[in-house]
Amino acid sequence: MSEPSAQSDSWGVLSSLPGNPIMWVLILSELLVFGAFLLGFGGARLVYPDVFRAGQAALDVRMGGINTLLLVTSGLLAALAVEARRADRFGTMRLCLGGAGLLGVAFLVIKGLEWSREAALGHSLSSDTFFTLFYLMTGFHAAHVVMGLVVLAIIARYDSLENLETGTAFWHMVDMIWLLLFPVLYLTR
Amino acid sequence: MKYQSQKVALYYFGGALALFVVQVLVGTLAGTIYVVPNLLADVIPFNIVRMIHTNALIVWLLMGFFGCAYYLIPEEAETELHSPGLAILQFWLFLAGALAAVVGYLFHIHVGREFLEQPLWIKLAIVVVALMFLYNITLTVLKGRKTAITNVLLLGLWGIAVFFLFSLYNPSNLILDKMFWWWVVHLWVEGVWELVMASVLAFLMIKMTGVDREVVEKWLYVIIALALFSGILGTGHHYYWIGTPAYWQWIGSIFSTFEVLPFFAMVIFTFTMVWKGGRNHPNKAALLWSLGCSVFAFFGAGVWGFLHTLAPINYYTHGTQVTAAHGHLAFYGAYVMVNIAMFTYAMPQLLGRAPYNQVLNMVGFWVTSAAMAFMTFALTFAGVVQVHLQRVLGMTYMDVQDQVSLFYWFRLGAGVFVVLGVLMIVWSLVVPGARTREAVGYAPAE
Numbered sequence: 001m002s003e004p005s006a007q008s009d010s011w012g013v014l015s016s017l018p019g020n021p022i023m024w025v026l027i028l029s030e031l032l033v034f035g036a037f038l039l040g041f042g043g044a045r046l047v048y049p050d051v052f053r054a055g056q057a058a059l060d061v062r063m064g065g066i067n068t069l070l071l072v073t074s075g076l077l078a079a080l081a082v083e084a085r086r087a088d089r090f091g092t093m094r095l096c097l098g099g100a101g102l103l104g105v106a107f108l109v110i111k112g113l114e115w116s117r118e119a120a121l122g123h124s125l126s127s128d129t130f131f132t133l134f135y136l137m138t139g140f141h142a143a144h145v146v147m148g149l150v151v152l153a154i155i156a157r158y159d160s161l162e163n164l165e166t167g168t169a170f171w172h173m174v175d176m177i178w179l180l181l182f183p184v185l186y187l188t189r
Numbered sequence: 190m191k192y193q194s195q196k197v198a199l200y201y202f203g204g205a206l207a208l209f210v211v212q213v214l215v216g217t218l219a220g221t222i223y224v225v226p227n228l229l230a231d232v233i234p235f236n237i238v239r240m241i242h243t244n245a246l247i248v249w250l251l252m253g254f255f256g257c258a259y260y261l262i263p264e265e266a267e268t269e270l271h272s273p274g275l276a277i278l279q280f281w282l283f284l285a286g287a288l289a290a291v292v293g294y295l296f297h298i299h300v301g302r303e304f305l306e307q308p309l310w311i312k313l314a315i316v317v318v319a320l321m322f323l324y325n326i327t328l329t330v331l332k333g334r335k336t337a338i339t340n341v342l343l344l345g346l347w348g349i350a351v352f353f354l355f356s357l358y359n360p361s362n363l364i365l366d367k368m369f370w371w372w373v374v375h376l377w378v379e380g381v382w383e384l385v386m387a388s389v390l391a392f393l394m395i396k397m398t399g400v401d402r403e404v405v406e407k408w409l410y411v412i413i414a415l416a417l418f419s420g421i422l423g424t425g426h427h428y429y430w431i432g433t434p435a436y437w438q439w440i441g442s443i444f445s446t447f448e449v450l451p452f453f454a455m456v457i458f459t460f461t462m463v464w465k466g467g468r469n470h471p472n473k474a475a476l477l478w479s480l481g482c483s484v485f486a487f488f489g490a491g492v493w494g495f496l497h498t499l500a501p502i503n504y505y506t507h508g509t510q511v512t513a514a515h516g517h518l519a520f521y522g523a524y525v526m527v528n529i530a531m532f533t534y535a536m537p538q539l540l541g542r543a544p545y546n547q548v549l550n551m552v553g554f555w556v557t558s559a560a561m562a563f564m565t566f567a568l569t570f571a572g573v574v575q576v577h578l579q580r581v582l583g584m585t586y587m588d589v590q591d592q593v594s595l596f597y598w599f600r601l602g603a604g605v606f607v608v609l610g611v612l613m614i615v616w617s618l619v620v621p622g623a624r625t626r627e628a629v630g631y632a633p634a635e
Contacts, residue, residue, distance in 0.1 A: 010404050025411050029418050029447070036443045125436050132436045 018082075019166035027173045030144070034177050037137050038184055044129050055130030056186065058121060063114045064186040067107050068178065071145075074103035075175035078152075078168040085164050093164075094156065100171065101152045104145055111142050137181055141174070148174045190538040192263040194270035199539050200280040201256025202532050206615045208249035208287070209525075213604070213611050215242045220601040224594060237294050240306050244294075246520060247304065248287045251349070253528035254385050255283075255322055258342060260535045261392050262326050266333025271325050279321040286314040302370055305356045312356055319350040337406040338388045338395075341413055345384030352376045364432035371427045378519070379423060379448060379490075383416040386486070386527045387451070390459060393479050393534055398466025408458040412451050419447035426498045430507055438500035445498045449491035452523075455483040472537065474550040474617075478530035481558060485522025493518055493565065505580045510593070511572030518565040521558075529554075529614060536618050546617035553617060557610030564603035571596035 014021035045052045081096035115138075118131070125135045148171045155167035190196075219238045222228050229238075263270050270276060290311045293299060299306040307315070323346065330339045355372040391409040395402055425441025459480050470476060493515040497506040506512070537544045571593040579589045 010407065021407075022410055022414065025414055026418070029415065029450075032447060033443060036446060037439075040439065040443065126434055132439060136436060136439055 017169075019162060019169045023166045023169050027169060030173055030177070034137075034140075034180065037133070037140075038180060041133050041137070041184060044133065048129055051128050052130045053189070055123075055128065055134065056189065058118070058123060059134070059186050060114060060117060061186050063110055063117075064182050067110050067114075068182050070103045070107045070110070071175045071178050074100045074107070075172055077103070078171045082161075082164055082168055085159075085161055090159075097152055097156050101149055101156075104149050104152070104171075108142060108145055111138065111145075134185060137185065141177055141181055144174045144177070190260075190264075190535075191267075192269050194273040194276075195260050195263050195535075196539055197270065197273050197276040197280070198256040198260035198535060200277060201252050201259060202536060202539075203619070204280060204284050205249040205253040205256060205528065206532070206619060208245050208252065209611060210615060212242060212245035212249060213608050215245060217601070217604040217608055218242075220597070220604040223597045224601055233295065237297070240294050240299065241291055243304055244287075244290065244306065248283075250520075250524045250528060252280075252283065253532070254346070254349075254382075255279075257385070257389050257528065257531045257535075258322075258326050258346060260531070260539070261342065261389065262329050262339060263333075265336050265339045265392065266330050268329060268333035271328040271332070275321055275325050279318055279325070282314065282321075283318045286311055286318065302356075302359065302366070304374060305370065309357075315353065316350075316357075319353065323347060323350055336402070337409055338391050341384050341391075341409060342388040344413075345381045345388065348381030348384065349377060352381065367431045368428065368433065371424055375424045375427055376421070378524070379420045379445075380417065382524060383420065383451060384413050386482075386523055387412045387416065387455065389527050389531055390455060390479060390482065393475065393530060394459065394462040394466075396534065397470040397472065397476055397479070398462045399470075400462045400466040404465075405462065408454070408462075412454045412458065415447070415454055416451035419444050419450060423448050426500075426503070429500050429503050442499045446495060448498075449487070449495050452483070452487040452491035456487045459483040472534055472544040472547075474544065474547045474554070475530055475534035477551055477554055478526055478533050481554060482522065482526035482530050485518065485526055485558065485561075487522070489515065489518030489520070489522035489565070493569075496569075505576050506572065509572045509575045509579070510568045510596075511576065514565045514568035514572055517568065518561060521561045532618055546620075549613055550617035553610045553613030555610075556613060557607055560603045560606035560610060564600050564607070567596045567599035567603060571600070 011021040014024045017024050077096045077100040081093045081100065084090075084092035084096060115135070118134075123131045123134075125132055151167045151170050155163045215238060218229075219235065219242050222235050222238060259270065259276055290299075290307050293308060293311075294306070298308055300308060305312075326346065327343065330343055352373050355369050358369055360366050360369065387409055391405050394400060395405050421444075422440055423445035425437045426445035428437035428441055460483075463476065463480060497503050497511050497515065533544075533550060574593050574596070575589050578584045578592055579586060584592075
């Protein structure tokens with residue numbers, strides 16, 4: 001077990017993935033939790049179709065759409081940062097990481113505006129099942145964006161290819177979960 | 190055993206086993222009162238009997254954890270314990286506090302929160318005991334080798350102490366009272382205790398299967414990550430119908446559903462390690478307890494917990510015998526068995542004997558485990574019938590109790606067998622075997 005390759009092999013399928021395998025354990029757990037939320041959302045929607053239709057109609061699709069573009073672009077920049085690091089272009093890497101982080105902050109600002117808009121319309125965490133789930137799912141997701149920004153800051157500070165791959169894997173997970181939440185929460189009628 | 194100071198663990202193991210016997214005897218008495226309701230009603234009311242049953246359980250499990258830590262930490266940290274004298278003093282103080290609490294209960298000196306019935310001065314004494322313990326083990330780890338096992342164990346033990354502090358906070362608002370009560374109860378058994386359990390199992394796997402430390406540590410990290418990930422917000426499954434906002438039903442249902450994962454991972458972990466490492470270790474009984482622990486914890490804590498964790502189901506089952514079924518098998522599988530696994534592994538080493546009374550110990554395992562499984566089924570059926578009669582058909586509580594009395598007789602029968610099994614286990618651990626040997630012929634495989 002002294003050889004590093006043999007050691008990483010003992011993680012099974014996870015060792016073939018980029019970054020630290022324990023991050024993939026976290027990512028899989030996150031997918032399970034958000035998957036369960038999506039299932040719960042689908043189930044509740046079947047039970048209360050009218051509540052969900054009214055709730056969705058009250059959402060601002062443009063804000064959700066802009067946020068989608070922001071996060072996807074941010075994810076692209078994170079991927080470019082890894083590419084740059086592999087090619088030893090450190091300046092580009094830092095620029096891309098900084099850009100990814102800034103877009104993450106912009107996502108949070110818009111999310112905040114969106115929540116305050118909904119709050120002004122009288123929609124709270126306890127209004128009805130739709131808004132309970134809307135706030136919980138977008139809230140948990142936003143908490144992950146905040147955590148992702150911390151992770152991006154850490155990997156910018158403690159530079160190594162493994163750290164970069166580990167941190168950006170988390171960021172892509174945050175990005176991907178939004179890509180699932182956006183159509184389910186805002187678009188599907 | 191490599192370090193002399195590990196011997197202080199014997200005090201804790203002995204005290205824990207004595208309280209284990211008290212716990213199951215009083216449990217049998219409580220089970221008898223269920224079917225003969227006026228038994229001893231004027232001498233020791235049922236609420237006091239139940240209090241002694243549950244408090245004795247918690248105290249002996251904690252005492253066992255302390256002993257596990259005192260045995261495991263010097264060996265992992267590769268150094269003598271910081272202060273064996275303090276550890277012995279701590280034991281007597283803890284035992285005296287526990288006995289004082291029980292005597293107080295008999296004279297109706299107690300407060301009203303379930304499981305935390307100890308008067309304030311006993312709670313403060315527990316805090317002092319915890320500080321003595323944490324000081325001792327933390328300094329030992331700091332001066333010695335730091336391993337994943339010692340780190341996780343310390344995290345778990347510090348967590349136990351920190352969350353116990355919430356027992357001192359008792360808001361007059363009943364909803365807040367319950368919310369913070371769960372910070373002790375839930376964040377113990379579905380949070381930090383799992384860290385203790387996982388690290389003790391990891392230690393036993395390293396010692397008994399000979400699988401590389403790196404592999405065991407990876408499993409340990411995955412298990413505790415899953416435990417904390419699901420368990421912390423899983424607290425929400427206790428917040429249904431107690432006056433908290435309804436969104437807790439979603440948070441509790443979703444996160445606690447995944448509380449089964451760390452227990453499932455422990456089953457895969459222990460069986461994979463034994464399968465990879467071979468089963469040549471002479472202490473077959475300790476291996477049996479380790480494997481049994483992960484399996485029974487998976488069913489008791491994981492599966493029986495999931496049965497009623499989803500809010501729409503819990504709406505019907507809340508506070509019925511379904512909860513009692515889950516509680517009994519979860520405590521037995523996760524925390525009783527991990528303690529007995531460690532006692533079975535460590536006591537022959539501490540007493541300088543070869544593993545002795547292996548057969549009796551293993552018979553004790555099967556008798557106790559089978560009886561606990563039977564008790565769990567009896568209570569589960571009682572719970573299902575109770576839910577239907579009481580929550581669906583709307584019969585009154587006491588009328589329903591009459592209807593399910595047959596299951597309570599089954600539970601009492603199972604309880605008698607549990608007592609028998611426990612006596613076998615305790616006898617096999619405490620009373621020297623015929624084939625006592627000077628030196629222990631099996632060195633830890635590492």
